[in-house]
Amino acid sequence: MDLFLKNIKSQTYALNGWDFISAFANIPFTFYFKNPGQSDFMSSSLLRASFLRTLQEFPILAGHLVVRDTRGYIVVNKNNLNMPEYAESQSCIDYKFVEAGKFSWDALPHPVSTVTAVPSKGANRNIKLVNVNVVRLRNNSGVALFVNMPHYVVDGYGYAVFVRRWAEVCTWMHGDTYKNELPLREFVFDRAVVRDAMPTDMLPLDDACSRMYEKTSTMGHLLAWMSPETRGDVLVTGTKLMPANGHIFHVSRNTINKLRSRVEQSGLARRVSDNDVLAAMISQCVAQGVHAKSRTRRMFSSLVRSLTRPLLERNNFLSLIIVDARPRLEKLMQMAPAQYVGGCITGVPVINSTHSLIAAASSDKQFSSIASSVRSVVDTVSDKYMSGIDNALNRNPACFAHSLALSITTPEKVIITNQSRFGLYECDFGFGAPKWIAPMATFLTNFASVLPVGPNHDGYHVYLSVEKYVMNDILSNGFWSTHTSLVY
Numbered sequence: 001m002d003l004f005l006k007n008i009k010s011q012t013y014a015l016n017g018w019d020f021i022s023a024f025a026n027i028p029f030t031f032y033f034k035n036p037g038q039s040d041f042m043s044s045s046l047l048r049a050s051f052l053r054t055l056q057e058f059p060i061l062a063g064h065l066v067v068r069d070t071r072g073y074i075v076v077n078k079n080n081l082n083m084p085e086y087a088e089s090q091s092c093i094d095y096k097f098v099e100a101g102k103f104s105w106d107a108l109p110h111p112v113s114t115v116t117a118v119p120s121k122g123a124n125r126n127i128k129l130v131n132v133n134v135v136r137l138r139n140n141s142g143v144a145l146f147v148n149m150p151h152y153v154v155d156g157y158g159y160a161v162f163v164r165r166w167a168e169v170c171t172w173m174h175g176d177t178y179k180n181e182l183p184l185r186e187f188v189f190d191r192a193v194v195r196d197a198m199p200t201d202m203l204p205l206d207d208a209c210s211r212m213y214e215k216t217s218t219m220g221h222l223l224a225w226m227s228p229e230t231r232g233d234v235l236v237t238g239t240k241l242m243p244a245n246g247h248i249f250h251v252s253r254n255t256i257n258k259l260r261s262r263v264e265q266s267g268l269a270r271r272v273s274d275n276d277v278l279a280a281m282i283s284q285c286v287a288q289g290v291h292a293k294s295r296t297r298r299m300f301s302s303l304v305r306s307l308t309r310p311l312l313e314r315n316n317f318l319s320l321i322i323v324d325a326r327p328r329l330e331k332l333m334q335m336a337p338a339q340y341v342g343g344c345i346t347g348v349p350v351i352n353s354t355h356s357l358i359a360a361a362s363s364d365k366q367f368s369s370i371a372s373s374v375r376s377v378v379d380t381v382s383d384k385y386m387s388g389i390d391n392a393l394n395r396n397p398a399c400f401a402h403s404l405a406l407s408i409t410t411p412e413k414v415i416i417t418n419q420s421r422f423g424l425y426e427c428d429f430g431f432g433a434p435k436w437i438a439p440m441a442t443f444l445t446n447f448a449s450v451l452p453v454g455p456n457h458d459g460y461h462v463y464l465s466v467e468k469y470v471m472n473d474i475l476s477n478g479f480w481s482t483h484t485s486l487v488y
Contacts, residue, residue: 004052008059008078015072016191017393018325019152019343020400023072023228024235025444026119027159028131028148030112031427031434032103034095035142040174041431042143044088047134050170050429051086058162058341060189061129065152070224070397074129074153084130085122087114091135095142104488105246105441108135112146117239117443119150120232127228129153130162145434151343152228157324158341160422161187171430188340195390197331202387206380208349212403213392219409220402238408244445245471246463248438249484251278253458259367259483266368272375275450278462279350279416280360280371282448283319285480286414287357289470290317290446317354318413320347321378325386346389347403347415350377354412361479411446418450420460425452439463446470461487 035041055061062081063074093108101107114133122128133146149159165185172182205213223231259277263269269276325344326332332340350373360366393399407413424437436454443465451461462484464474474480 004056005078005081007056008062008076008081010078011059011076013060013063013074013076013189014191015074015152016194016343017390017397017399018194018346019191020072020397021346021393021403022151022155022322022343023400024118024231024404025151026115026117026148027151027154027156028113028115028117028146028440029159029424030438031145031147031163031424032095032098032436032438033143033145033429033431034099034435035140036432038431039140041140042145042170042429044134044136046170046174047145047429048086050173051084051132051166053173054162054166054169055084057165057185057187060153061149061162063129065127065129065228067228072152072228082124082126082128084132085114085128086132086134088134088136091137091144094138098137098142098144099435102488103436103438105438108144111441112144113148113440114146115148116236117244117440118232118235119152119228120236121229125229127152127232153343154341155324155343155345156417156419156422157326157344160419160424161339161341163427164423167427167429171428174430188335189342191342193332193335193340194325194329194342194344195394197329198387198390199383200387201384202391203382203384205388205392208351209389210392212347212349212406213389213399214396215406216396216398216402217405219405220398222401223404224398224401239442239444242445242467244442244447244465245468246440246442246465247471247475248451248487249462249464249480250453250457250487251281251459251462251484255483256459259371262364263368263371266365266372268368269372269375272371274460275418276371276374276378278418278450278460279319279321279374280367281480281483282416282462282464283317283350283352283370283374283414284357284360284367285474285477286446286448286464286466286470287317287352287354287412288361288477289466289473290412291354291358292469292473315354316351316412317357318410319350319352319374320407320413320415321350321374322346322415322417323348323378323381328381328383328386330383345417346393348377348381350374361477414446414448414466415444416448416450420450420452422452425454 063076064082066073098107131148135144447465449463
């Protein structure tokens with residue numbers, strides 16, 4: 001701690017629209033590690049010391065989130081730090097019982113996660129930029145390590161970079177190589193690099209994207225006016241009024257290959273990715289579940305539609321595909337070995353009719369059409385397209401709030417993100433890779449995440465977080481049940 005306090009400098013990081021567009025969500029994962037039989041397995045002192053050593057390379061994480069005239073900043077004041085929340089506890093449950101329970105959320109008597117889905121006030125009434133909870137399993141048999149970071153400061157890529165670096169530093173401090181110095185690594189937090197990487201030429205936003213990022217609303221103005229802490233409190237209350245129900249499913253490599261082959265043989269798309277197929281599957285099952293809502297919910301949706309300017313035409317469904325701008329911006333990719341770890345993702349809308357999505361369950365042609373529509377939209381996301389989104393996000397600092405308001409008032413949607421590519425299972429703290437990585441038991445409604453599978457497994461895990469009535473429909477959905485298996 002003393003070394004960290006000695007080296008940290010006061011500085012201010014200006015945030016941008018890329019940080020705020022997804023700032024309504026946390027990035028929370030629990031990593032389960034098994035003790036291979038070592039008495040010093042992931043000791044308290046080692047984990048904490050390596051965490052503080054890693055924090056030297058990520059000083060932004062000890063800053064305060066400040067908003068001035070709807071523009072955001074992370075302010076690091078060496079005399080008034082907003083230190084990460086770091087907790088540790090002892091469990092009465094042995095690792096073998098957690099493993100026997102397939103790492104399900106109820107395998108431990110108390111939740112490992114210490115936050116909700118939405119960034120909100122921590123112990124000192126501020127939003128913490130890192131939350132860590134170390135749960136030691138009985139008889140030193142294992143560790144459940146919970147790490148959360150809000151989207152205000154990093155995206156999924158930046159989150160994985162931080163945890164992997166912490167694991168690397170921990171391995172160094174534990175091993176014989178500790179005798180040799182581990183040079184501090186340079187990470188880039190200056191949001192200006194994203195702006196500078198954008199091409200000067202920009203493509204105009206298509207109609208759906210324009211409505212998503214350029215339409216204003218009274219609710220959006222209200223959300224933008226709130227402080228991040230107050231906005232977090234409001235959104236947390238909203239999640240309690242419409243609680244989500246989460247499940248994890250497995251999609252095998254064989255299933256993905258079969259569905260990809262069907263789409264490519266249809267002639268509607270020359271090629272599709274695994275993510276295109278998964279997005280089509282997810283869109284189909286969630287759209288059908290939302291469509292099955294009760295009469296009361298239909299009346300509520302109609303009321304919302306009448307009071308707001310809707311994003312969708314009636315009987316349409318939105319699949320918001322989260323895309324990473326990094327691989328589309330050549331200048332940003334050329335920054336290696338320094339890595340930009342700030343926000344660099346946004347959502348690209350794919351709109352289909354609800355009828356066509358429901359029909360995709362029984363029609364290869366319709367399913368191929370849905371998957372190819374995802375591929376078609378994603379293919380249009382070039383550097384110039386990103387420059388157009390960048391212009392919309394940063395021209396109006398309240399853009400993120402208007403987009404959030406539209407999302408809240410659009411129940412016929414699913415947000416789809418892919419976190420399978422970030423190397424989460426590479427987070428080896430010197431005692432072996434994690435045996436399991438889990439999201440939170442409940443997250444935002446109408447949210448889906450494609451997750452990596454552990455060693456010696458193929459395919460993907462898909463985490464779905466939806467309202468209970470939607471989940472009940474998904475669990476009885478023949479198409480979904482045929483192509484996936486329920487993990488828990």
